[in-house]
Amino acid sequence: MADTLQQLSQLLADEFEIEPDTITLDAHLFEDLDIDSIDAIDMLSRLRELTGKELPADELKSVRTVGDVVALVEAH
DSSP states (O other): OHHHHHHHHHHHHHHHOOOGGGOOTTOBTTTTSOOOHHHHHHHHHHHHHHHOOOOOGGGGGGOOBHHHHHHHHHHO
C-alpha cells in the first residue's frame, strides 16, 4: 500500500502540479486536490502504465479520495 501511495503521490505532484504535502489518504480528489473528470481519466491511464495493472474506468466513478485510488489499485 505504501508503494502505491508513493507512486500516486509522485504522479499527482509531477503531472498535476499538486503540492506533495496536500496528498494524503483522506484528501478528496475533486474538492481538496482540484482534480477534474478529465484529470481523473489521465491519472487512471498513468496509473495503468506505472503499475501494469488493468484498472477499469467504470470503477473510477466510485473513487473520491486518494485512499480510494490506492484501494482500487491494490484490489487489481
